[in-house]
Amino acid sequence: MPRYEWQKSSYSSEGANCVNVAAAPDGTLRIRESDDPEVLLSLAPGQLSALLIAIKGGRLRVQTEG
Template identity: 55%
Template sequence: MLTSDWQTSSYCQEGDACVNVATAPSGTVRLTESADPTGAILHTTPEAFAALLRTAQRPAPAYETGGDVGVCAHGAPSQQ
């Protein structure tokens, strides 16, 4: 159940599917989906959460499309 310690991004608009974040008393980071806040809650370490945020903030690689599979500019295949 959500309590007042959950935070939602200020970029999240009414009706958007967003992620809620909270810190548990044990120090772990908790994540849940705003559309189903009482559903699954992911528990992770602060270090892993920081790595997720760093990765999410990186620019997306440029993809070239060709058929059903895109090819990243550095050659790695990606399902589209």
Template identity: 55%
Template sequence: MPTYEWRKSSYSPDGSNCVCVALAPDGTVRLRDSKVPAVVVSASPRALRVFVDAVGGGALRSRNG
């Protein structure tokens, strides 16, 4: 696995239990959970923006709650 410069959320005061983000050399964005760092998700910047906007706009709210 390549080495990335991971950035942790500033909302995590002790640096744990957060989402980490890194920019890959190919321009994709890499995401991982600090509790399970071996699992890495890759997305284009545009796809990540669409996802974040959908979550923020409520489009992905659970139908069960």
């Protein structure tokens, strides 16, 4: 598995449950949650943008633990 330079989301707190993003050599983006770093989501930049717009617009239900 390639080594990525992960960046933590500015919306993540200092505890666990952080979202990390890294650029892959092929131009896609990798997203992972700090609690399960082996599971990666691979998206093209436009796909990430569309995902974030859908979440912010309420078109996707985001499940949170609680």
